[in-house]
Amino acid sequence: MAMSKNLINSLDDAVLETLSGLCYTYPQLEHRTSHRIVLSPDVRMYGCMYLYIRNNTSVDLHVSCLVTSYRDRKNKVALICGGGSGHEPFAAGFVGRGMLTASIAGSIFAAPPSVHITRALQCVARYNEAGILVVVPNYTGDCLNFGIAVEKAQQAGGIKVEEIIVGDDCSIPENEESVAGKRGLVGMLFVIKIAGAFAEREFPLYKVTKIAQHVSQNTATYGIGLSACTVPGGSYSIPSNVGYTSSKDNNEKEKVKKIGISLNIREQHMMKLCLKNACTAIIEKEGYLNELDRGCGDGDCGSTLKRLADNILNNLDNLSLSHPVALLSEIANIAEEQMGGTSGALYCLFFTTGAKELALLDQKKDLRYIWYCAFLSGLKCLEKYGKAKAGDRTMIDTMYATCITYEKLLNEDWNNFYDQITTAAWEGCDSTKNMKPKAGRASYIKQTRYLTEVDAGAYAAATWIAAIARTIMHFTE
Numbered sequence: 001m002a003m004s005k006n007l008i009n010s011l012d013d014a015v016l017e018t019l020s021g022l023c024y025t026y027p028q029l030e031h032r033t034s035h036r037i038v039l040s041p042d043v044r045m046y047g048c049m050y051l052y053i054r055n056n057t058s059v060d061l062h063v064s065c066l067v068t069s070y071r072d073r074k075n076k077v078a079l080i081c082g083g084g085s086g087h088e089p090f091a092a093g094f095v096g097r098g099m100l101t102a103s104i105a106g107s108i109f110a111a112p113p114s115v116h117i118t119r120a121l122q123c124v125a126r127y128n129e130a131g132i133l134v135v136v137p138n139y140t141g142d143c144l145n146f147g148i149a150v151e152k153a154q155q156a157g158g159i160k161v162e163e164i165i166v167g168d169d170c171s172i173p174e175n176e177e178s179v180a181g182k183r184g185l186v187g188m189l190f191v192i193k194i195a196g197a198f199a200e201r202e203f204p205l206y207k208v209t210k211i212a213q214h215v216s217q218n219t220a221t222y223g224i225g226l227s228a229c230t231v232p233g234g235s236y237s238i239p240s241n242v243g244y245t246s247s248k249d250n251n252e253k254e255k256v257k258k259i260g261i262s263l264n265i266r267e268q269h270m271m272k273l274c275l276k277n278a279c280t281a282i283i284e285k286e287g288y289l290n291e292l293d294r295g296c297g298d299g300d301c302g303s304t305l306k307r308l309a310d311n312i313l314n315n316l317d318n319l320s321l322s323h324p325v326a327l328l329s330e331i332a333n334i335a336e337e338q339m340g341g342t343s344g345a346l347y348c349l350f351f352t353t354g355a356k357e358l359a360l361l362d363q364k365k366d367l368r369y370i371w372y373c374a375f376l377s378g379l380k381c382l383e384k385y386g387k388a389k390a391g392d393r394t395m396i397d398t399m400y401a402t403c404i405t406y407e408k409l410l411n412e413d414w415n416n417f418y419d420q421i422t423t424a425a426w427e428g429c430d431s432t433k434n435m436k437p438k439a440g441r442a443s444y445i446k447q448t449r450y451l452t453e454v455d456a457g458a459y460a461a462a463t464w465i466a467a468i469a470r471t472i473m474h475f476t477e
Helices: 012-026 041-054 059-074 114-125 141-155 188-200 205-216 247-257 265-284 285-297 303-314 324-339 342-356 367-386 396-411 417-430 456-476
Strands: 030-032 035-041 079-087 103-106 133-135 159-165
Touching: 012 035, 012 133, 079 141, 079 188, 079 324, 103 114, 114 133, 114 141, 114 188, 114 247, 114 324, 133 141, 133 188, 133 205, 133 396, 141 159, 141 247, 141 342, 141 367, 159 188, 159 205, 188 205, 265 285, 265 303, 265 456, 285 303, 285 456, 303 342, 303 456, 324 342, 324 367, 324 456, 342 367, 367 396, 396 417, 417 456
Parallel strands: 079 103, 079 133, 133 159
Antiparallel strands: 030 035, 035 103
């Protein structure tokens, strides 16, 4: 196969350079590089005027301009949209008056992390008291990450937010649709354009949302490609403050440490080895995981999980190894901020729910039972939000098989305990061979030749579960 030509300087910088180039060409736009957000001229105008006032003696004149600009946006609903990069000009190319107020770009073919979406909501909410409509393309990763951000915004209060999920793909017959539903394709452009026009005319949020839903429900797209797209490579690490803690963060950390069980020195050492070996195993399998994911995913499963593993290893000495509730919360934050895509959201939910469960358990309980409860709680959360169950060809197949065996062995002695856990994990993984996918991006693939290998997510889960089991087995010998 001939290699395609790409105008890319560096794969690691491709997304940032694309957004920077757009904002260089159209300087009225603003690029928030740390979160890959592009803001509309209206929002940027307000920010620039504010800075200009502080450095200008003609305060009265510029204050009046400031108020006018603020009022111009104050009564208008803002529209936010985003998704994986590689589909340009979506979504940054649609930022402007009468369309999007802000866009958020993920890595190549990967949903943006929820923390980036949350930041975009905060930026826009300052100037749009009428509320925000979030337009989400119907892909699992986008639905999860945008959903997390919207839920957090609504719970925090002070921001009026509504969400609409657009699925306009009509290429798959209704009787063959998976639980993931119809994909969001170029029909989103009509939703953005029409809803944006009504928002510009100062229609209220509920009305703009209703119009957007009506447009979405009456739009259908059938996409045809003359050749397969080329995925230029993996994604880049997202700048963040992982590893740095402010005094406020330290105070919160100390509060969390008082919740739930605590580990002694020996158990902390074992925990550290488990994390180290699990992360190392994932890093070693990066290439193979990407290859498994290439046929029926977007080819970045290994790269995405490697980002999680790298950041855990880089912060291993700073993690709260003595207090599992705080530890799982910290790992969940790393997954949310560093991974992105569907995997980032799912692992964030898995560890967050596990931490919540650990906070409820008594120190006197057997450690194996405590970790079983955390694992089971995380698994149930994945089934709830990932809309998948055992048999759908996902990482849940590995986790479910592990959990069933784990429960059966709780009342038995330690002999062969971790051997059987490892066997169960790999059997769950192997069961995904030739299994018809019913959730995630793979559910849209109909060519059976891509489904003869195990699922990439299932293989990754088996890899880190086996690494942890092997570490504990050797440690307790």
